[in-house]
Amino acid sequence: MEPYASMSKEELLEERKKVKAVYKEYQNSELHLDMSRGKPSTAQLDLSMGMMDVLSSDADLRCEDGTDCRNYGVLDGIHEAKVLLGDMIECNPDNIIIYGNSSLNVMYDTISRSMTHGVMGSTPWCKLDKVKFLCPVPGYDRHFAITEHFGIEMINIPMHSTGPDMDMVEQLVSSDASIKGIWCTPKYSNPTGITYSDETVRRFARLKPAAPDFRIYWDNAYGVHHLYDMDQDNLIEILAECKRAGNPDMVYKFASTSKISFPGSGVACIATSLNNLEDIKKQLKVQTIGHDKVNELRHVRFFQDIHGIYEHMMKHADIMRPKFELILNRLDEEITGLEIGKWYTPKGGYFICFEALEGCAKKIVSRCKKAGVQMTPAGAPFPYGKDPHDSVIRIAPSYPSMEDLRMAVEVFIVCVKLVSIDKLLE
Numbered sequence: 320m321e322p323y324a325s326m327s328k329e330e331l332l333e334e335r336k337k338v339k340a341v342y343k344e345y346q347n348s349e350l351h352l353d354m355s356r357g358k359p360s361t362a363q364l365d366l367s368m369g370m371m372d373v374l375s376s377d378a379d380l381r382c383e384d385g386t387d388c389r390n391y392g393v394l395d396g397i398h399e400a401k402v403l404l405g406d407m408i409e410c411n412p413d414n415i416i417i418y419g420n421s422s423l424n425v426m427y428d429t430i431s432r433s434m435t436h437g438v439m440g441s442t443p444w445c446k447l448d449k450v451k452f453l454c455p456v457p458g459y460d461r462h463f464a465i466t467e468h469f470g471i472e473m474i475n476i477p478m479h480s481t482g483p484d485m486d487m488v489e490q491l492v493s494s495d496a497s498i499k500g501i502w503c504t505p506k507y508s509n510p511t512g513i514t515y516s517d518e519t520v521r522r523f524a525r526l527k528p529a530a531p532d533f534r535i536y537w538d539n540a541y542g543v544h545h546l547y548d549m550d551q552d553n554l555i556e557i558l559a560e561c562k563r564a565g566n567p568d569m570v571y572k573f574a575s576t577s578k579i580s581f582p583g584s585g586v587a588c589i590a591t592s593l594n595n596l597e598d599i600k601k602q603l604k605v606q607t608i609g610h611d612k613v614n615e616l617r618h619v620r621f622f623q624d625i626h627g628i629y630e631h632m633m634k635h636a637d638i639m640r641p642k643f644e645l646i647l648n649r650l651d652e653e654i655t656g657l658e659i660g661k662w663y664t665p666k667g668g669y670f671i672c673f674e675a676l677e678g679c680a681k682k683i684v685s686r687c688k689k690a691g692v693q694m695t696p697a698g699a700p701f702p703y704g705k706d707p708h709d710s711v712i713r714i715a716p717s718y719p720s721m722e723d724l725r726m727a728v729e730v731f732i733v734c735v736k737l738v739s740i741d742k743l744l745e
């Protein structure tokens with residue numbers, strides 16, 4: 320395959336004619352396909368239906384210490400849920416608070432509390448002239464939506480194959496006391512799919528922030544979401560690493576079972592130092608009498624222990640893997656040689672991140688839409704929805720059926736070709 324950039328104008332025009340004809344065919348097929356949503360498919364949700372059977376009307380709903388889970392109480396979660404989620408995120412149960420159904424909610428609360436009440440006695444952020452956050456890009460749009468909502472200025476940090484640009488992170492964090500945090504999705508990142516390297520995690524743990532209330536927001540949303548049984552990414556555990564580095568209070572780690580059991584009906588948690596936990600609980604005890612212990616118990620009885628979660632995640636992987644491979648293989652077959660796009664091959668998570676030629680992402684997404692294929696809006700994985708190079712497109716293969724995906728990826732490929740040719744002809 321000859322790269323488009325080395326073709327003559329005549330050759331490109333000829334190629335455009337062929338590609339446009341295929342595009343027209345798709346346009347006339349009245350497709351309604353969706354590769355925009357990073358949510359589990361129905362088959363994946365079915366994997367957790369056994370959870371409906373573990374608590375019947377005659378079940379004993381007392382937890383291990385005798386607490387009746389049907390009643391009020393237990394602010395920070397039942398012990399067995401802390402053990403289960405603690406094993407899942409490789410943290411001591413004593414360092415965990417179990418929350419409700421959403422980790423994003425916990426992140427929102429964490430920022431909100433810092434705004435109104437500060438962090439461990441520091442000045443509330445709302446009283447400061449300026450508060451800034453570092454945002455590795457591309458990243459998760461809902462992280463950026465939280466910081467934008469609170470008027471926090473966001474600074475883009477480029478992502479490399481090893482994680483965020485740590486030279487830039489170190490320089491900014493150590494020199495600017497208005498920088499109070501950084502958003503991280505360290506494993507099978509949304510949307511790049513990369514996992515932070517050992518060196519990156521070690522450098523994170525050894526940051527020397529100018530602000531004492533600087534925290535790393537470590538969103539381990541995809542910690543156990545592997546695609547393969549043997550070939551998996553490893554991530555150094557950040558709480559222990561921060562402790563080793565003499566920065567025990569510098570990180571909040573978030574996780575949930577959203578894409579393990581049921582999104583929106585799972586169990587979320589935060590793991591952090593005992594000092595931070597004490598600070599958080601001052602607010603939490605005003606906010607609630609306790610979260611949904613019945614759901615915590617249901618999760619524990621269904622999964623039993625961490626091995627139950629690992630086995631369950633391999634069933635998810637059996638559904639997800641063919642979808643990822645389908646898209647990656649077709650991209651490789653159709654795009655690689657043309658040199659009109661780049662992507663990373665993830666070993667887990669929920670996304671493939673396609674990097675088109677500069678200035679092409681919006682046009683590709685729009686072309687896809689006109690042919691009946693919905694993609695995540697271009698720009699969404701960036702603060703303020705602005706991709707400075709207009710090149711990143713997030714592909715979410717989980718929700719559509721294999722049949723739909725097969726068609727959707729063909730449409731995507733044709734749109735990438737068409738928009739790239741147009742760019743090269745400019």
Ligand code: PLP
Nearest residue numbers: 421422423459504509540575577
């Ligand atoms: N964090 C990341 C990185 C995500 O991609 C998602 C969902 O897509 C969430 C958090 C949402 O988690 P939860 O359902 O626990 O709020």
